[in-house]
Amino acid sequence: MKLVILDRDGTINVDSVDYIKSADEWQPLPGALEAIARLNHAGWHVVVASNQSGLGRGLFEVSELNDIHAKMLQQLADLGGRLDAIFYCPHAPDDACQCRKPASGLFEQIGERYGIHLKGVPAVGDSARDLVAAVAVGCEPHLVLTGKGEAHRGHPLPDTFPAQTTVHADLSAFVDHLLARETEAN
Template identity: 75%
Template sequence: MKLVILDRDGTINVDSDEFIKTPDEWMPLPGALEAIARLNHAGWHVAVASNQSGLGRGLFDVASLNAIHAKMHKSLGTLGGRIDAVFYCPHSPDEGCACRKPLPGLFEQIGERFGVDLKTVPAVGDTPRDLQAGAAVGCQPHLVLTGKAEALRGKPLPPGTYPADTVVHQDLAAFADWLIARAPAPRPT
C-alpha cells in the first residue's frame, strides 16, 4: 500500500495561533487539496496525524472538530480526492500522553490501522515535531515551507532541529509533484 501521512494545520490548511475552532475558520492552503487529489489519483492513500490540543484546552468540542473535518472531506471530494483517515491527539500539552507529536503515538496508530511498515512512508509537516514524530517510527521526513515553516523560505534549516534526512518542499503541491515523479512506472501487461 502506498501511504502518505500529512499534518493538518499549516500543511493542508491555514494555521492559526488562535487554533482552528470552527468550519468557517478552516481554509485550505492554495493548491493543497488539489495536491492530495493528485496523490490519490496516482494511487496514494492519505492519512492525517494532527495535534488538536484545542480540545484538551476546552476551546472547541469534538462535534466542532468533526464539522471541520467534514468540510475538509467535502472540499476534497469536489476535487476527486480523499483523506482515508484522520488521527488526532485531543490532549493538552501538559497531559503527558503518548500521542501528542513529537511523540510517535499517532503514527503507531496509523501503522497499525493500515498494516504498513512505516519505514517506507513519507511524513509531511510544517514543524519539527511533525517530522520528529514520524522519524521516531522510521517515516521519511518531508518539510513543507508553509504554516509555521514559511519563515524558513530561502534559508537553511536550523541545525539539530529537524531529522537529518529531511527533504524540503515549497508546499504540499511541490511535495506531491516530487513524490509522483518518483513512483515506479506501471509494469507492462
Template identity: 65%
Template sequence: MKLIILDRDGTINSDSDDFVKTPEEWLPLPGALEAIARLNQGGWRVVIASNQSGLGRGLFDVAALNAIHAKMHKLLAAAGGRVDAVFYCPHSPEESCNCRKPLPGLFEQIGTRFGVQLQGVPTAGDSLRDLQAGAAAGCEPHLVLTGKSAHYRNGGQPEGLPAGTLLHADLAAFADFILERGASPSSEKDKK
C-alpha cells in the first residue's frame, strides 16, 4: 500500500491562531485539493493526522469538526480526490496524551488501522511538531512552507528538524516530488 500522512491546518487549508472552528473557516490552500487528487491518481492513499486541541479547549465540538471534514471531503471529491481517513487528537496540551503531536500516537494509530509499517512512509506538515511526530514513528519527513512555516519561504528553516527532512514550497510541490520519485524510499530499497 502506498500511504501518505498529511497534517491538516496550514498544510491543506489555511490555519488560524484562533483555530478553525466552523466549515466556513475551513478554506483550502491554493492547489492543495488538486495535489491530493493527483496523489490519489498516482495510487497513493492519503490520511490526515491533526491536532485538534480546540475540542479539548471547548472552542468547538465533534459535530462542528465532522461538519468541517464533510466540507473538506466534498471539496476534495469535486477536485477528483479523497482522504481515506482523518485521525485527530482532541486533547488540550495540558492533558499529556500520547496522540498529540509531536508525540507519535496518531501515527501509530494509523499504522495499526491500515496494517502497515510506517518506516519510510512520507508525511508532510507545516510545523516542526508534525515532522517530529512522523519521524518518531519512522516516517519520511517533509516540511511544506505554508501555514506556520510560510515565513521560511525566503530562506532558513525551523531549528531541530528531523534528519533527512525535505522542504517543499507547498502541498502541490510535495505532490510533484512524490509523483516524480514514484515510490517511498523503503520501497526503493526493497527493489534493490
C-alpha cells in the first residue's frame, strides 16, 4: 500500500496562533490540495494526523471540527482528490495522552487501522513534533517550510529534528520529490 501521512495545520492549510476554529477560518495553502490530488492520481493513499488541542482547550466543538474537515474534503473532491482518513488528538498539552504529537499514538492508530507497519512511510509536517512522532514508528520524515516550518527557511535545522529529515518548500514540492523518486525507482 502506497501511503503518505500529512499534518494538517501549516502543512495543508494556513495555520493560526489563535487556532483554526471554524470552517470560515480554514484556508488551504496555495497548491496544497492540488498536491494531494496529484498523490491520489498516482495511486497514493493519504491520511492526516493532526493535533487539535483547541478541542481540549474548549475553543471549539467537534461539530466545528467536522465542518472544517467537510470544507477541506469538499474542496479536495472538487480537484479530484481525497483523504482516506483523518486522525486527530483532541487533548490539551497537559492531558498527558499518548496521541498528541510528539507522542506516536496517532501514527500507531494509523498503522493499526491499515494493518501495516509504517517503516518507510513518508510523513510530512511543519514542525519537529510532527516528525519526531513519525520517526518513532519508522516513518520517513519530511519538513515543509510552510506554517511553523517557515521559521527554518534559509537556516540549518536544529537538533530537535530527526537527522534524516528531508526539507521541501511546501507540500507541492514534497509531492514533486516523491513522484520523481517513484519514477526513478520504476
